[in-house]
Amino acid sequence: MAQERQAAIVGIHEYPLRVAPGVSAMNVKVDSIRAALEDAGLQWSDIDAIYDAQDGEAGGGLQLAAYLGLRPTVLDTTQVGGSSYEFHAAHAMRDIAAGKCNVAVLSYGSTSASNRVAIGTGGRGMAGPANWAQNMELPYGSTLIANYAMVKQRHQFEYGTTDEQFAGISVATRHHAMRNPEAVKAMTDLQFVGVNEITTQDVLDSRVVADPLHLLECCMISDGGGALIIASADVARGCKKPPVWLIGAGEATKYRENHGDITTSAGAQSGPIAFAEAGVTPDEIDIAMIYDSFTITVAVCLEDLGFCPKGDVGAYVEGGRLAFDSGEGPALNTDGGGLSSNHPGMRGIFLLLESARQLRGESTSQVPGAQLAVAHGNGGLLGGTHTGGTVILAKD
């Protein structure tokens, strides 16, 4: 399929704080929307489409429209976990191409840190009416981290991937975080032990939270959020900053299956769809923004998106190619990622925000001449029911 340039990111804002006591999710969303509009040079009243993952306190989508005081002609409340924003971007692309809207807003706000939400280690309580999924899994005390850890365990068993190789993902990401003042402040405010560059050994020496995942292989839990504005080509041409084009998108789901392969994620389905639509290949990608809930998530998704064959990610990441200044590429999570910059629960929006910064030349770990980025979100549980959302972005 020929590459089309019908929709672009024209305004972005990442909420600067990762610890923001006394602030609501709705505060974060509205602050971010205002700032993203300002960045684009657009007006509040220009917004005609809202995409929302239902994260505001009073309920999502409908309540957000009412709170903002808007009457959008497109209202999309897709909630598929952390990859919701890649799904939103995919939907905004096609809604704009179909002429249903011209200026779409995506926003996220969360106060997970201030509210002490134990996302990874909280276990899962009986919530709502009895259901089959809870009845079959809750008795075993699995945690979110244990679910991802089971994927790492199987990957190591099948392909011999080592802890050292996984640790390389944490090391590269921290390298980028230390160059990002907001990430440094995040780690400081969240009282990280050692706000500094880390080594492979540091990762291996950090405590095991759920075998075989070490603490430094796990994302932080922060407050935060952000917003971005996606506009039609006509609107984009009149905005303040160069447009960052959305040129391909794919969506997929995956879940536990009898005889299924836990080391392959939904990205194996969403990735090829997105690359085919964009008309580009993984080896052309400069920036890989891949949801780093854990090292294993990045490892599996690099394989599934086609950066290397299944099982080869250990050798692929060895030698530090993922660092922005390695000269090899792709550069991974150049903002510092969920591991070391920002993870309030649903990181998908930050993948798009940093992709846009890179393709504008505004990153704190800028890859010179970056032309193409992929933002890949994984939502839900990598070793259970989850979604994959892939978006390919291009410099103007």
Added chain:
Amino acid sequence: MAKRPQPQFPEPHTESFWEGAQQGELRYQRCDACEEIVFYPRQHCPSCGSQNLSWQVSKGEGTVYTFSVVRQNRMPGFIDLGAYSVAYIDLDEGFRMMSSVVGVDDPTKDIAIGQRVRVDFEKQEEGDYPIPVFRPI
């Protein structure tokens, strides 16, 4: 082992599974139309859509597909527990279920992918459903 969370009812899909657990049976479903093994329990065959499913009783033997050892869980019942395992078990009849491998000295060392295991119905408090867990054979 601390008290495990109990299944909650009414819940139509999993009722028979848990009745089986009370009787020491590990139950699963098979599609009468296409012979697909169906697990977790549901009302239709995810392969062909047929709603003609029959309950079967597993021999209860299988293999550890993958596992983790949880060192930290803030949920009541697990919060003060030492390390314990969660695992996906591939039963010989062809279904995969989440469970736990128990009865080993040190779960961080004594559990392995590929290990052969057999179901055991772990007693809970009086009146509770026993929970199917697995022990190395």
